[in-house]
Amino acid sequence: MRWDNLSDDGPSALFGSDAVVTRTFDTPEFRGITFHEVRARSIVNRVPGASRMPFEWTVNPYRGCTHACVYCFARRTHGYLDLDTGTDFDSQIVVKINAPELLRRELGSRRWDGQHVAMGTNVDCYQRAEGRYRLMPGIITALRDYANPFSILTKGTLILRDLALLRSAAAVTDVGVSVSVGFTDEELWRTVEPGAPAPERRLDVIRTLAGHGIPCGVLMAPVIPFLGDSPAQLRTTVRAIAAAGATSVTPLSLHLRPGAREWFMQWLGTHHPQLVRHYEALYADGAYAPKWYQRRITGQVHELANEYGIGPSAPGAHRLPPEHSELSEEDAPGRAEQPTQLTLL
Numbered sequence: 001m002r003w004d005n006l007s008d009d010g011p012s013a014l015f016g017s018d019a020v021v022t023r024t025f026d027t028p029e030f031r032g033i034t035f036h037e038v039r040a041r042s043i044v045n046r047v048p049g050a051s052r053m054p055f056e057w058t059v060n061p062y063r064g065c066t067h068a069c070v071y072c073f074a075r076r077t078h079g080y081l082d083l084d085t086g087t088d089f090d091s092q093i094v095v096k097i098n099a100p101e102l103l104r105r106e107l108g109s110r111r112w113d114g115q116h117v118a119m120g121t122n123v124d125c126y127q128r129a130e131g132r133y134r135l136m137p138g139i140i141t142a143l144r145d146y147a148n149p150f151s152i153l154t155k156g157t158l159i160l161r162d163l164a165l166l167r168s169a170a171a172v173t174d175v176g177v178s179v180s181v182g183f184t185d186e187e188l189w190r191t192v193e194p195g196a197p198a199p200e201r202r203l204d205v206i207r208t209l210a211g212h213g214i215p216c217g218v219l220m221a222p223v224i225p226f227l228g229d230s231p232a233q234l235r236t237t238v239r240a241i242a243a244a245g246a247t248s249v250t251p252l253s254l255h256l257r258p259g260a261r262e263w264f265m266q267w268l269g270t271h272h273p274q275l276v277r278h279y280e281a282l283y284a285d286g287a288y289a290p291k292w293y294q295r296r297i298t299g300q301v302h303e304l305a306n307e308y309g310i311g312p313s314a315p316g317a318h319r320l321p322p323e324h325s326e327l328s329e330e331d332a333p334g335r336a337e338q339p340t341q342l343t344l345l
Contacts, residue, residue, distance in 0.1 A: 100138025
């Protein structure tokens with residue numbers, strides 16, 4: 001396994017081979033999963049300028065993700081570790097065990113000027129591993145203590161464990177929370193996001209956050225062509241998002257970049273072989289669906305959002321990157337409407 005000279009966004013090494021401890025846990029929730037505990041050399045990562053993301057800095061305490069979403073763009077990052085982008089991405093999880101203490105040190109550096117930090121933009125920081133390693137409380141506490149603005153995008157219900165911390169952080173800085181709900185079809189969820197909490201459980205997270213006065217936006221991602229994009233399916237999903245109390249909804253069509261594309265197409269050939277040729281045609285020009293398709297989905301979702309009383313995001317709120325930009329971080333979170341409460345920047 002190639003651990004030397006590894007970096008999230010550049011040539012400098014994050015950790016060396018002598019810093020890796022490999023563990024397995026014989027409990028049902030972690031059976032078949034291997035954890036590689038590392039001591040990272042840096043934790044605040046600069047987003048490459050070419051990505052055109054609405055934020056410049058990210059914190060990613062994990063690599064790999066037990067949500068096992070077959071479409072996850074971050075799969076290709078496992079190739080940098082000499083691991084495969086399929087099964088290994090789902091079951092070989094890198095844990096940066098020193099993330100909280102390292103973040104506190106980096107936030108206290110004279111070189112740091114308090115810019116917004118986005119989390120959950122690569123892999124989910126509230127995936128199953130977080131239940132054991134508990135890195136996020138220390139991370140949020142460090143950000144709160146330095147009054148540093150941040151946002152979190154997640155599919156995980158474990159975020160509710162840190163509700164009190166989020167509220168205390170929101171009292172001193174801009175904090176944002178967004179939940180990813182691309183569809184509500186349980187049959188589709190069981191095959192395309194087999195390790196992630198069910199869509200209804202994610203909607204419960206939104207309800208709980210709203211009930212505690214924490215606005216929560218929804219990134220409706222991905223909208224999956226031919227499987228989750230019919231007018232009836234879009235209506236059902238937007239209606240459920242609105243009923244859960246979300247402040248806004250931003251749709252994002254499925255994109256299939258190298259690493260994810262191969263794994264997704266293999267899954268498609270097994271579960272929906274009749275759709276393979278349709279996908280080959282739709283994504284013939286690259287990783288992104290054609291602009292006409294993306295505009296159609298966006299228009300339909302925004303119309304439905306208006307109908308159900310949540311509307312699309314306010315002007316400038318969801319500053320998603322252009323459809324065809326080469327993103328180096330996962331689907332960008334948006335910004336909610338109340339700047340004095342939890343917002344997504």
